[in-house]
Amino acid sequence: MMPLMNAPGTQNLNVELGERSYPIRIGPGQLAAAETLRPALEGRRVAVVTNTTVGPLYGEALRETLGQCEIAGEILWIELPDGEAHKTLATVESIITRLLEARLDRGSRIVALGGGVVGDIAGFAAAIYQRGIDFVQVPTTLLAQVDSSVGGKTGVNHPLGKNMIGAFHQPRAVLIDTDTLKTLPERELQAGLAEVIKYGLIRDAEFFAWLEAHIDELRALEPEALAWAIHRSCACKAEIVAADEREGGIRALLNLGHTFGHAIEAGMGYGEWLHGEAVGTGMAMAARMSERMGWLSTAERERAEALIQRAGLALDPPDSMSAERFRELMAIDKKVASGRLRLVLLRGIGQAELTDQFDVSALDATLHEGARVA
């Protein structure tokens, strides 16, 4: 059998973090690639954390691959209910109870099979189980593949704020099978594209131009285009994370659109808007605010908005999100350093900047403009 890692369209990447470095494998058919998983799992007890949507679709394929990894004992299979509503400390505690009941020790591994929510929950459970065990990410949504599977952010929501409870915990390996996108609802694909566009906007003008040329192929799930877009996104994120693992500096640029976006997600009730959808709109808001401050030309703002729109994403927040509601929700965001609001804004396509020296009237105008005619 030909090793699948050499299949056409397959991309390899290494996230460089010293002793916490790890490989990412990207391409079609990766779910069957035991040679990627074996080094991380061989001789270990393994728990798979997935959900009731992804488990039935890809659980059997993963089980088969794990069967070739020489793991110790039976696989502990944990299927969570689907949805952001379950991204809570209570769910993490229920996973830990299962791990303890099955007597998984500190040398055991967790494999997260699913989207960003599954990855965040399972990664956080791994981070705090017996003060930290290793885990492997098998992300099955575009958003998780280009964003949450790289960088080691794990965590859950609190009623008072998204991702308010969590830890930095790097995976041992990430396995990205682009075939899994075939079963992804279109809305979720679009949400994932928001984060892909983000990398172009914050640091890679060339990639942004490539996306302008290939956005329709990506929406049509053209495999070569997908593998390249995911590779480039992961590479961008990996470079940023390697330079700033714990988000002291440039890593904050990854939050372009997120301060506005988190407010939309929280304001509408988690799960109503997908994270990526909210980020897409948040990026459009950041672009408009940047234009108002004279940081971004009108032409650049129009390019940003056009690509966001072509990805199928909304440029405007919902009518129910008043400026007042935005302000209330943004004040508690994690990006508020010592009580002062900091925003990621654009100096150009491919150039973002974190600042607390922004024009308050530009912020107000952006929050007040409400729904416009597109």
Added chain:
Amino acid sequence: MMPLMNAPGTQNLNVELGERSYPIRIGPGQLAAAETLRPALEGRRVAVVTNTTVGPLYGEALRETLGQCEIAGEILWIELPDGEAHKTLATVESIITRLLEARLDRGSRIVALGGGVVGDIAGFAAAIYQRGIDFVQVPTTLLAQVDSSVGGKTGVNHPLGKNMIGAFHQPRAVLIDTDTLKTLPERELQAGLAEVIKYGLIRDAEFFAWLEAHIDELRALEPEALAWAIHRSCACKAEIVAADEREGGIRALLNLGHTFGHAIEAGMGYGEWLHGEAVGTGMAMAARMSERMGWLSTAERERAEALIQRAGLALDPPDSMSAERFRELMAIDKKVASGRLRLVLLRGIGQAELTDQFDVSALDATLHEGARVA
């Protein structure tokens, strides 16, 4: 005013962990030493986590010192109910809710004022609040001063096991005021002495001999003896932690007596036996098992047991702890690597070794001997 850091009996120590290095200040009157706290807290929002026993005793003194540290805004004061029974994920979540309600951001600090339980809970809350904020330890029990305040272990219990949920999270500074031991119940002082003796047993024969000569002064709270014993204990632990921050190797030696001890704590119901009391008995059991294996001479085993006993600690587990119950509880201990029991045993006074190559009949005999005539 004379700077208190130069007061007689004061000891300084630095835990060397690269960018996570931190100072420990030890001595009488340290609670009033604003110059130790100010660098860690200046300009920050601060939450103090304490409990209903320690808060009324030392809260006012800490408040006064914090008043000289130029912190931002009001102090958020969180007083937990006292006791190991509250060392749960639910308590951590309640702390996080308070932090969010008060809108403490990622630059905020937690100060833990209390014993090991308060430090473990508050440190873990700091570890997972918004993926980690810094904290300062002000330990007020001997056990916390010589053990849990050094090394960055934080966490809570699960119904199925002690400290099964947690994280490694280093404090920014540790302030040890030996005056706080004056209000400590004698039983808790004795429990703390177990961990002090442990350092002598595992790696410092000279310190062990010093303890044999000064154990009565320590029990009488003689200040110079206390400061030295705490300094030597923290230094031993700091050296080990610096060499092995995440417990891959020699750090495991700190668990001398803990596998037996955790079983006693869990078997009796958490809180019935103090942690240090259980460790004291666990060390005596480890010494006897080591003697049975021919690792420790009878004379050395007798010296170990004599010092444990002079510290006011029991040499034998309670009658209700059958060998069967021990085995059941030890199988789920964190020190079980890939399904195999590993124990810390003694090769001599000042020389410990982690091994899974032990004599099972020596273990069985030790678990079966039950209560003996001392």
